[in-house]
Amino acid sequence: MAEGRVAGRYFDGRSSQARAAEARVEAGQLEVHLEGGERLQFAAEQVRLGTQVGSAGCYLHLGEGAALESTDVAGVQALVRALRSSTAGTLWLHRLEISPRLIVLSLLVTVALMVGGVVWGVPWASDRIASMLPESLEELAGSEALDAIDRTWADPSELPEARQQALLVHMQPSLQWLTGQYPERTLKVHFRSAPALGANAFALPGGHLVFTDAMVELAQHDDELVAVLAHEAGHAVHRHGMRNLVQGSLLVFVMASMTGDMSAASDLVTGVPALLATLAYRRGMEEEADDFALDMLRARHISPSRFVDIMQRLDPPREGDEAGSVGRFLSTHPPTPERIERFQEAE
Template structure:
């Protein structure tokens, strides 16, 4: 090995036993011999064949890593020199492929389009489908446990015992009996609670427990209006909307982490906004499904659908949402479809 080297590379040498770095110069010879020596003292640290060195792929002008068989590593910014090494001793299409693609703006643009399309497809189709299948697969015992814990929290924070007298509660339960019997396989149970915080409302838990607030009962002017609301809530239970929403929210966080590498800071804000809009859109779609479920029930049992519309308009007026509200951006920030859309199908 008396000839001059083909190339010399400056870099940092790590012996594999610690983080201490040593400035070195690597010499590559025509016969494939590699000699690594200290820059300051010219002392030879290691000799080996170039075939024993594992070379990292090039990515723009980031450092290249030359991993040695004994666990040592050389880090160098001499990318052009390493490329010459690869071209001389390791020719092949795959070498430098990442760098060539990364430097091609057409490929970068195509990749960006594919990433955006993949995220859009995942959020709009993949997540809803998977959440629906997972919700169907979960055992009833898990639904019961989740619902019990949720109800316990609600009763501690927002719900109080109902102020409706026993006769009124029993009257409503008797009126609800045909619907509860028809969907007995869902394990439905209706309870009444008072809540100043929640006001006039009704909601369903995953295990089939449906809660009516005193405010909603008092707001109604006909018991069939409450049957219409009951049918809507049964729709949520039948479609497992509560579970699907929990699963979807978890999947959104996973998608966000996959895109950004974390779920904090600016990435959380910038990419979380479109995901928030998507989640709200799912919530509105769940409400539409339950509205259709209620409409089908009312028509099947010859209950005037306008009963639902009348109570919904009263609820909207009480909540300050008159007809015409919720246009533009505000419409997209609502968890429920606009009141005009909802009552139209029931009139």
């Protein structure tokens, strides 16, 4: 490089033909002298330092597709420093691209932002999106989920019709109380034979509350099932199923945008109904549903011990296993000793 000058090749951005050129900074502008005597001037804000790949030369992008290519990397950097009042940002970008320490630091920052976005950002956004969705959409999602469960895991209940009707009659006062307290929520109880799910109960979007035959048979008093109903009603009233559905969708699309693989997003769209029954509720959602159940049981003058009894029977603690085994009740309802103790203290 001559003093303050950089030799290279100039591309006008309109053709692939290159012209020999020499560049320098003059009066705060970049002057490019082409062979044949032509002279071009570019304002500082038009000049952008391009990316250097390996040992190859580097580029100065000059706006409107024009560029100056040179193997004189140090000379190009000197030109950029001379124009640093408007190109400092791109100079830092170039330093980032060639500095191993800065590359590692930027990678760590990127990973931290990704983790933070997934752990806190996506749940926060999903809660707000779900609260704005119309009830009709939630009802549609719940109906499709129930249809998918009926096609894959469940059959019509094998409980005697008289037993089903007796349970519905016993639950009716609690359902009426819920309707009075939350008129915007329509709750519907369904009984299903589902050996693959074992003793289970879960809430789907749209207020569909599903009890398996095994759960009914496990109960020794119908009020135990009302206690389970109260917990599931808490999930329904607080729209936990829809919030988890939105969260799962956001997670898939976030990962798809990061990886560029949209097939995962399309798989989610086709598999959402079946996934709804196995979505793991966040700890906060379980606590929210427990609070709701306790308030409802008190209002209905039903002992919280009914919930404790069926939970302990459902998943008895094992020696050496303080938290117990989730067993057949799916990971959506972890019967931890802390939750059981909470209901015991509410007596």
